[in-house]
Amino acid sequence: REVGYGITDSWDEIVETLQGAPVSTDKELDGYAEARMSREAWTRAIDASDLVHGEVISLRTTVLGQIPEIRELKATDRRRQTVISELLRLEHRRSTEASKSRTALQGQITALQGQVTALQA
Known part of the structure; x- marks a missing residue:
C-alpha cells in the first residue's frame, strides 16, 4: 500500500504474508533445532578428529x-660405559698394588726400626 511520494508501507505486506504462512509447531521447531545442533x-x-590426527602425524x-x-646417543653411551668399566678395573688394580706396596713398606719400616733399636743398645 502506498503512503505517498512513492513510498510503500512494507510492514503491512510483511504482516499479511506472515498471516497467510503455515504455522509451525513447537515439535517441528524442536526437530529442526535438534537436527541443526546434531549437524553442528x-x-x-x-574438526576435532582432524586436528588430533594432524597433531599425531606431526609428533x-x-x-x-x-x-x-x-x-x-645409545652408541655413545655404550662406548662411555665401556670406558668407565675399564677405568674402574684399572683403579681396582692400582688400589690393590698400592695396598701391597704399603704393606711391604710397612714391613721394611718395622725391620729398619728394629735395626735402629739394636744399634742404639
Missing part, C-alpha cells in the same frame, strides 16, 4: 626424525 556437533567432532614425524640421534 558432527562438524565439531570431525610421529618428530619422533621418526629423532631416531638416528637416539641411536647415536
Whole structure:
C-alpha cells in the first residue's frame, strides 16, 4: 500500500504474508533445532578428529626424525660405559698394588726400626 511520494508501507505486506504462512509447531521447531545442533556437533567432532590426527602425524614425524640421534646417543653411551668399566678395573688394580706396596713398606719400616733399636743398645 502506498503512503505517498512513492513510498510503500512494507510492514503491512510483511504482516499479511506472515498471516497467510503455515504455522509451525513447537515439535517441528524442536526437530529442526535438534537436527541443526546434531549437524553442528558432527562438524565439531570431525574438526576435532582432524586436528588430533594432524597433531599425531606431526609428533610421529618428530619422533621418526629423532631416531638416528637416539641411536647415536645409545652408541655413545655404550662406548662411555665401556670406558668407565675399564677405568674402574684399572683403579681396582692400582688400589690393590698400592695396598701391597704399603704393606711391604710397612714391613721394611718395622725391620729398619728394629735395626735402629739394636744399634742404639
